[in-house]
Amino acid sequence: MTRIAIFNTGSGYRQFFRWLIAIAALYVGGSAFAASVTHRYTVTVDYALSRLFIEARFEKPVQSVTARSREAGKFLLDVRSCGDDQQIKMRNRRMLLPEHGISCLNYTVDLQRAARENRNRKLLLPGNIIASPIYWLWRPELQNGTSIEVEFRLPQDVQVSVPWQRLDDSNSTYLLGKSPESSYAPAIFGNFDYRELEVPGAVLRVSILNGINEMNNDDIADWIVATANDVSLTYGRFPNPSPQIVVIAVGGGRANSRSAVPFGRVVRDGGETVELFVDQTQPLQALLADWTATHEFSHLxxxxxxxxxxxxxxxxxxxxxxxxxxxxxxxxxxxxxxxxxxxxxxxxxxxxxxxxxxxxxxxxxxxxxxxxxxxxxxxxxxxxxxxxxxxxxxxxxxxxxxxxxxxxxxxxxxxxxxxxxxxxxxxxxxxxxxxxxxxxxxxxxxxxxxxxxxxxxxxxxxxxxxxxxxxxxxxxxxxxxxxxxxxxxxxxxxxx
Ligand SMILES: [Zn+2]
CATH class of the missing domain: 1.10.390.10 (Neutral Protease Domain 2)
Known part of the structure; x- marks a missing residue:
């Protein structure tokens, strides 16, 4: 009915086209704008792996930043607007930001405490820790093309591993966008053995952690390449061109399992991660005969x-x-x-x-x-x-x-x-x-x-x-x- 009325009158016509142009402009402008929002974070890690100093510069002011974990507030040591002496208060695990929003945020995270949330920490030597971003990454929603560029500033001999899209060869800058958030991804900091392993269609970003149980890392790398190659036999290439692979030794003699790879899982949070837990007491032949890695890689x-x-x-x-x-x-x-x-x-x-x-x-x-x-x-x-x-x-x-x-x-x-x-x-x-x-x-x-x-x-x-x-x-x-x-x-x- 309304449309007929518009087409029946001259002024209605003009009004209709003005409306159409306005909608089109809103749509084009809106989508172009939405696609281009990139917030920039700098994450500085201290030598002792005890603190993260994070500066978040938002491309446009944001009214709300949250961390995915409800526990994240426990690890926040200090949070304030950039260049401001005034601390930002917390209420019910939320930051109370000014009503007009905020364009830059500085905060400090107790990394050691955040890492204690990881259930595998007792398997790791102190030089490498896992602290999922759900505990330390306070951010706006990643909807409608919003993404975050994260630059890590690391002390010498400290590396970082995250599943996010890598933007540089030095493994320090990454892009984080929308993802299924199926569980929570690991972020690993420290002196672990990082290798880039090539298989058809992909470079696997493999982190072999230094655990209380020592592994033969070359055997682990050979096994990862062999099993990732298995999956490329489906159609000639590995399904994800740059996944994060994390290997942790869990020790032998588990009462309920004599499997060489007692546990594995896929996480899709900011990228795709495959975590593999191996019994390092078993020989390479046992790893190669085990189906777990092939199963997990097939999920991709x-x-x-x-x-x-x-x-x-x-x-x-x-x-x-x-x-x-x-x-x-x-x-x-x-x-x-x-x-x-x-x-x-x-x-x-x-x-x-x-x-x-x-x-x-x-x-x-x-x-x-x-x-x-x-x-x-x-x-x-x-x-x-x-x-x-x-x-x-x-x-x-x-x-x-x-x-x-x-x-x-x-x-x-x-x-x-x-x-x-x-x-x-x-x-x-x-x-x-x-x-x-x-x-x-x-x-x-x-x-x-x-x-x-x-x-x-x-x-x-x-x-x-x-x-x-x-x-x-x-x-x-x-x-x-x-x-x-x-x-x-x-x-x-x-x-x-
Ligand atoms: Zn499965």
């Missing part, structure tokens, strides 16, 4: 998914860790199919009355194997179907290749449906959303037994065997086919 082939659909990200990593370890020669193909079979069985037995989405709800007990393997069953189904209907032209690898090219690393949280819709747009006909609709909210476990049979993987008494006259045996072979270069490199590293 997908963006961060909503926690309620973690079954998709865990499942894809479970599928790929086995497939990739076969391709790199760490597993023979029979062993990889045995591991997939055993995983699907564990998934099938876990809470059969729940759907994958239900099993992933926080607090649900006994559903972990369904969370870890439902998505792995869908990954196999999608992979085989893509290969079968395209006579090998398409595959899950190729969909992930296109996905990396368009969408990774991603600065936001995705839902499972969004991801699968995007995957479908990258394949010749939809396959992922139909699988999602069929299984995500359906009780039970996606049945892969027919597929195994068609692939020529027969199961008897829980032991798989392969036969060579199966309908889809060529597809089976192409999924787990050994990459001779990767396998040769692994053997060379292992000293065989």
């Amino acid at each position: 082939m997908l963006p961060y998914l909503d926690r309620r659909q973690r079954w998709i990200s865990e499942g894809f990593s479970q599928y790929y860790q086995n497939v990739l370890l076969a391709r790199s020669g760490a597993y023979d193909d029979l062993y990889a199919w045995q591991k997939l079979y055993e995983g699907y069985e564990r998934g099938r037995r876990a809470r059969p009355e729940l759907s994958p989405n239900e099993a992933t709800v926080r607090g649900v007990k006994g559903g972990l194997m369904k969370v870890y393997w439902s998505g792995a069953a869908l990954a196999l189904m999608a992979d085989v179907t893509l290969r079968e209907r395209s006579a090998g032209e398409e595959s899950l690898d190729k969909v992930l290749d296109k996905f990396q090219a368009c969408c990774l690393p991603s600065d936001r949280v995705w839902t499972g449906e969004e991801l699968f819709m995007k995957f479908d747009s990258l394949a010749s006909t939809p396959i992922f959303m139909p699988l999602y609709r069929r299984y995500a909210d359906t009780a039970g476990f996606p049945d892969t037994s027919d597929l195994f049979e068609r692939l020529g993987v027969t199961v008897s008494d829980d032991v798989v065997s392969m036969h060579s006259n199966a309908e889809l045996q060529l597809i089976r072979q192409s999924i787990t086919e050994t990459d001779t270069v990767a396998a040769g490199r692994r053997q060379q590293i292992a000293g065989f």
Whole structure:
């Protein structure tokens, strides 16, 4: 109605166009302005690694700065407007800034105390500490293109490691932008062993921390390169061109685990971090036989998914860790199919009355194997179907290749449906959303037994065997086919 009235009168016309121009100017000006906001921080670290002196210069005045942790206020020693004697007061863990905002802030952080929040501190020698930025980085929201350039001023022999985008070769200036903030990233300060390791498509920024347990750092570096190379076997390059990798020795003899890599995790906070905790008492061969690093690196082939659909990200990593370890020669193909079979069985037995989405709800007990393997069953189904209907032209690898090219690393949280819709747009006909609709909210476990049979993987008494006259045996072979270069490199590293 309003629009008709405007077009019916001359003055309405003019008004309409003035309004249109105003909106356009607002939009162009607004977005251009938003994209260009870069605040500049200088972080000075003292020799004793006890204090951070931070100056924050805001490109335009800000009304609110916060730290992500509710505990961060405990570590603030002094905070004031630049060049001002007056301290800025705190209330309920918030800085009380003047109403018109503030354009420059100076504050001091008790770095030693902030580092005490890190649960791995007892594993580290005093010369290197971990203090997540959630405890010391007070900042405005990083929305609408706002970013922060951080320059570290470090004493001699002190390094810093953060997952942020590096802006210079001396590892002192970084750019921090929006990210999923899936957990909290480590910032490491001190005299750790920092190495830049090249793999196809990426330079890994690896920090091997000096712990109370000594490691053979060259072995660690070889192992990281080998496992990152495994992941590049999916589509020829590592999914993130510059991830932060952190390695900490946890010692041997843990009662509940004889794994060479007892724990690993991915953090997407200001960049992508992979943390790996190794049992340094085990030989390099044991590290190379362990699946943890391949699993964690595989996570980087997908963006961060909503926690309620973690079954998709865990499942894809479970599928790929086995497939990739076969391709790199760490597993023979029979062993990889045995591991997939055993995983699907564990998934099938876990809470059969729940759907994958239900099993992933926080607090649900006994559903972990369904969370870890439902998505792995869908990954196999999608992979085989893509290969079968395209006579090998398409595959899950190729969909992930296109996905990396368009969408990774991603600065936001995705839902499972969004991801699968995007995957479908990258394949010749939809396959992922139909699988999602069929299984995500359906009780039970996606049945892969027919597929195994068609692939020529027969199961008897829980032991798989392969036969060579199966309908889809060529597809089976192409999924787990050994990459001779990767396998040769692994053997060379292992000293065989
Ligand atoms: Zn995982």
